[in-house]
Amino acid sequence: MSSHTETETVIVGAGPAGLTAALALARYRHRVIVVDSHHAPRNSASQGAHGHIGMDAATPADMRALAGKELSRYATVELREAHADSVRAADGGRFRVVLDGGDTVDASAVVLATGVIDVHPAHVEGFSACWGRSVIHCPFCLGEENADRRWGIVVDNADLAALSPVAFRAWTGDTVAVCPASMPGVDGARTAARARGGDLVTGTISRLHHRRGSLYAVEFDDGRVLERDTLVWTPRQRQQPVVARAIEELGVAGDARRRVRRDAPPVHRRHRH
Structure with a gap:
């Protein structure tokens, strides 16, 4: 009742x-x-x-x-x-x-x-297994636990991609921004990221290779593989x-x-x- x-x-x-x-x-x-x-x-x-x-x-x-x-x-x-x-x-x-x-x-x-x-991207195999461990949305929360690793920064904004080597330098000196190929300003962002000690690659992520939630590589839908230990990725x-x-x-x-x-x-x- x-x-x-x-x-x-x-x-x-x-x-x-x-x-x-x-x-x-x-x-x-x-x-x-x-x-x-x-x-x-x-x-x-x-x-x-x-x-x-x-x-x-x-x-x-x-x-x-x-x-x-x-x-x-x-x-x-x-x-x-x-x-x-x-x-x-x-x-x-x-x-x-x-x-x-x-x-x-x-x-x-x-x-x-x-x-x-x-909302975890359903098309990305391994995302949920890595979520909260080696796929993080907040460096303040889990940056220390992922420090001194190879980071990938998943963004669709050219300004953020260009600044990623500086923005995350407290935790890592090895950053690669991962962006859609269609992102406006992608070439300029790549140039700026490299000038700051980082890099930028384009593509659609299809799979995360991991061991019990510990990431070691990112696979794109065209078969390319990028070795990364941590992804900063804020899902929808x-x-x-x-x-x-x-x-x-x-x-x-x-x-x-x-x-x-x-x-x-x-x-x-x-x-x-």
Whole structure:
């Protein structure tokens, strides 16, 4: 049987952002419900989450467990394992979060801390096996663990390709930008990259050669092979369904990627009853 709960704030997503927000609100004795599904989080492939003082190199699971223990000290915080299906307008200018089991939670504020979904390129064999290990999207997160290796920088922007030898010099002196042959400005970017100690190659990647997620070569669709140990590659991303639905349900201004615009008018003025 479904249930209905009233609180002050609902936080959708129990990653570092959502849990930090919960702790800050708990310190104000604010009543908070943190809703997070049982599915593996976006950073589950990472062998260690870095850059958080006191928890550097802790696994994502370790961080969540520690955060849960710390939040359990506060009587005003509830961690609820459920999937948030939608966020709607409720009476009195409040919000209603509908959960997958039919339960509902009304709140004065909703924090959408879901992050996004990384869409792995289905045509690239080995991408998922290397993801979060030797294929990284964030050098700040995993650059140290991939330092002093041969890096490939997968980009489709000439300016970024030209700057890649400089941008990643803190971690490696061996960079090759991998770009589409049709990329505007490709010849000038190659010249600039080589002048800075790097290089640029063009082609479509079809396969990553690896040993248990440890990359050692990139294969192109024409059969060429480029020896690389690390790829910096930000795949296409899509919005979490609950955020896309919230934009529609609440009439909030969103951009082309279905993200809430930072300059969007306050949502309580845009409720549709």
